[in-house]
Amino acid sequence: MRNKINRSHDMRLKVQTSYCPCRHLVNGRTVIPKICIYNYECSRCAFDQWLDEPEARHEIPAVAA
Numbered sequence: 052m053r054n055k056i057n058r059s060h061d062m063r064l065k066v067q068t069s070y071c072p073c074r075h076l077v078n079g080r081t082v083i084p085k086i087c088i089y090n091y092e093c094s095r096c097a098f099d100q101w102l103d104e105p106e107a108r109h110e111i112p113a114v115a116a
Contacts, residue, residue, distance in 0.1 A: 071086060072085070073085035073086065073087045073098065074087065074093065075099070080102065
């Protein structure tokens, strides 16, 4: 049990000390202060999907009714 506690404590310290700003913040696409927790694998990030969603809707042509 002690090893399990130490391991999780070490992981929390590692996450807190490594600061990787979100690429959308760096590129100026958003001003929301966000830290990348996926090591710049944006396809796994819900925030990236949320930002891309409105753009995807504009690219889809409207279907004539």
